[in-house]
Amino acid sequence: MSSTCSVVIVGGGIGGVSTAAALRNRGFLGDLTIVDAGELPYDRPPLSKDYLAGRKSLDDIALQSPDWYDDQSITLRNNTTVAALRADSGTVELTTGEQLRADRVVLATGGQAVRPRLPGAGIDALHVLRSAEDADNLRKVLLPGARILVVGAGLIGAEVASTALHLGADVTLVDPLAEPLSAAIGRDAAEWLHSVHAANGITTITAGIDGFEKTTDGIRTYLRGEPHHFDAVVLGVGMTPNTQLAEWAGLAVDRGIIVSAGQLTSNPAVLAVGDPTRRTVDGAVRKRAEHWEAAQHDGARAAATILGLSLPAETAPWFWTDRHGLHVEAVGQMSAATTAVTRGAIGEPPFAVFGIRHGNVVSAAAVNDSNAVRAARRLIDRAIAVDCRQLGDPGVDLRKLLRA
Amino acid sequence: MSEGILVANLDDIAEGEGIAIDKSITGTDDNIALLRDDDGAVWALDDTCTHETASLAEGWVEDGHVECPLHASKFCLKSGDVQGLPATRNTCPHRVEIRDGGIWLFPNETP
Ligand SMILES: Cc1cc2nc3c(=O)[nH]c(=O)nc-3n(C[C@H](O)[C@H](O)[C@H](O)COP(=O)(O)OP(=O)(O)OC[C@H]3O[C@@H](n4cnc5c(N)ncnc54)[C@H](O)[C@@H]3O)c2cc1C
Numbered sequence: 001m002s003s004t005c006s007v008v009i010v011g012g013g014i015g016g017v018s019t020a021a022a023l024r025n026r027g028f029l030g031d032l033t034i035v036d037a038g039e040l041p042y043d044r045p046p047l048s049k050d051y052l053a054g055r056k057s058l059d060d061i062a063l064q065s066p067d068w069y070d071d072q073s074i075t076l077r078n079n080t081t082v083a084a085l086r087a088d089s090g091t092v093e094l095t096t097g098e099q100l101r102a103d104r105v106v107l108a109t110g111g112q113a114v115r116p117r118l119p120g121a122g123i124d125a126l127h128v129l130r131s132a133e134d135a136d137n138l139r140k141v142l143l144p145g146a147r148i149l150v151v152g153a154g155l156i157g158a159e160v161a162s163t164a165l166h167l168g169a170d171v172t173l174v175d176p177l178a179e180p181l182s183a184a185i186g187r188d189a190a191e192w193l194h195s196v197h198a199a200n201g202i203t204t205i206t207a208g209i210d211g212f213e214k215t216t217d218g219i220r221t222y223l224r225g226e227p228h229h230f231d232a233v234v235l236g237v238g239m240t241p242n243t244q245l246a247e248w249a250g251l252a253v254d255r256g257i258i259v260s261a262g263q264l265t266s267n268p269a270v271l272a273v274g275d276p277t278r279r280t281v282d283g284a285v286r287k288r289a290e291h292w293e294a295a296q297h298d299g300a301r302a303a304a305t306i307l308g309l310s311l312p313a314e315t316a317p318w319f320w321t322d323r324h325g326l327h328v329e330a331v332g333q334m335s336a337a338t339t340a341v342t343r344g345a346i347g348e349p350p351f352a353v354f355g356i357r358h359g360n361v362v363s364a365a366a367v368n369d370s371n372a373v374r375a376a377r378r379l380i381d382r383a384i385a386v387d388c389r390q391l392g393d394p395g396v397d398l399r400k401l402l403r404a
Numbered sequence: 405m406s407e408g409i410l411v412a413n414l415d416d417i418a419e420g421e422g423i424a425i426d427k428s429i430t431g432t433d434d435n436i437a438l439l440r441d442d443d444g445a446v447w448a449l450d451d452t453c454t455h456e457t458a459s460l461a462e463g464w465v466e467d468g469h470v471e472c473p474l475h476a477s478k479f480c481l482k483s484g485d486v487q488g489l490p491a492t493r494n495t496c497p498h499r500v501e502i503r504d505g506g507i508w509l510f511p512n513e514t515p
């Protein structure tokens with residue numbers, strides 16, 4: 001819709017900022033505003049890694065330099081919260097009562113860390129990690145020798161456990177699954193990756209948790225029936241999407257804001273991107289992606305839709321995670337694979353595991369071998385049939401398979 | 405204009421790959437990545453990604469760009485311009501010349 005003269009983006013995470021960047025990049029000349037509740041738009045992945053470790057400041061993890069917004073003629077309304085969205089009139093209402101009108105509104109509201117409704121879940125020493133403020137609070141308790149329980153060993157929990165350990169804390173990591181992350185990277189790789197925690201000195205326990213009790217010097221919880229005492233607990237058990245504005249505005253929401261392949265919500269004046277969305281592709285509503293690059297790609301698609309331009313090509317979903325100095329990447333859909341091919345040896349990085357279905361790569365996960373995943377992504381996107389023996393042979397240059 | 409330094413042979417770098425030349429050889433602040441595009445052309449950029457600490461020589465080289473091996477920001481091989489987040493700063497390009505199969509590097513000269 002090239003007649004769009006103004007766009008308001010609610011939320012300045014990677015989704016919102018990418019939408020704005022892509023709009024300008026592709027020629028949008030109208031008024032562009034980002035409203036964000038925080039001090040400045042910053043990047044979240046470092047919150048469990050270098051920022052939590054104290055190696056990076058908030059300025060270091062800013063998504064864009066402060067000048068960028070002026071250079072791009074983007075009005076950044078920081079420290080500002082949107083209270084309501086009136087989809088039909090294209091108005092967003094701020095908590096101050098001020099109203100902003102726009103031809104198109106983009107919801108890029110992200111989510112919040114889940115606080116499970118367990119007894120004691122409101123105790124002060126119970127932390128979650130979603131914002132820089134959460135990370136600041138958490139860092140204060142990750143002291144040498146502090147007894148820290150991390151609940152959830154998927155992505156954020158595993159990263160926090162690693163950072164906490166390297167800050168000198170005495171870390172226990174609990175997860176009900178024996179091989180967390182196996183849905184994303186495959187069971188064998190997940191089993192080894194989880195064992196790296198114990199090899200580095202973290203106590204790993206496979207158990208569920210049914211509550212917490214405040215004690216004089218911290219928190220008590222029962223793991224497999226045994227009482228354990230901690231100075232602080234970090235919950236890394238998932239995200240709740242921020243869908244309230246969409247719900248109140250009457251948009252279609254079902255455990256996420258339902259959007260089209262081009263990020264339109266059920267009201268065409270409103271688009272939505274990033275963590276809170278569920279995209280409809282080929283008639284099927286996908287799960288929430290909840291990864292950094294997915295939010296970036298959503299932004300590029302939303303911009304194209306607003307400008308009436310063609311959508312960027314679809315590409316297999318990708319994410320990375322870092323722990324104990326290991327860089328892990330995964331691409332595609334592990335659940336679609338019927339067989340697996342290992343390149344190198346699991347447990348001896350660099351190595352990669354490819355998921356295969358009908359002679360095509362459908363997924364890959366790698367530790368310290370990003371190029372195996374980057375090759376796999378292209379093999380998936382271009383639907384190139386592969387010879388499994390070549391794929392599994394570390395002596396074969398994967399780029400050659402792409403040229404085949 | 406400097407003399408240039410013979411830093412490698414063309415055969416040392418496969419198409420789509422890169423190698424890093426140590427700063428003790430280049431005399432620059434950072435190591436320099438020699439990156440060979442899939443059309444065979446060789447380009448040179450500061451090796452360390454402008455986002456966090458990663459060697460662009462270990463990145464994926466394709467279609468005039470190198471993709472960082474950590475978080476996949478792309479840089480233009482010719483200009484060093486960053487194409488997208490998470491990196492926000494451009495990297496520095498250096499001039500390269502191929503003579504008789506040798507790769508000559510001209511640090512800090514614009515390609
Ligand atoms: C600790 C941590 C580590 C991570 N590590 C990785 C990783 O290694 N790799 C990876 O791929 N992904 C990682 N992720 C996931 C990734 O960061 C998210 O997928 C990404 O941030 C989603 O971007 P978003 O823009 O949708 O949401 P967000 O980044 O959450 O941004 C939403 C923004 O909207 C603002 N907002 C919300 N409601 C309002 C309102 N009503 N008014 C004004 N502003 C509002 C919020 O303040 C926030 O700034 C990590 C996430 C966390 C929390």
Ligand code: FES
Binds near residue numbers: 454458475490
């Ligand atoms: S280190 Fe290169 S993109 Fe992050």
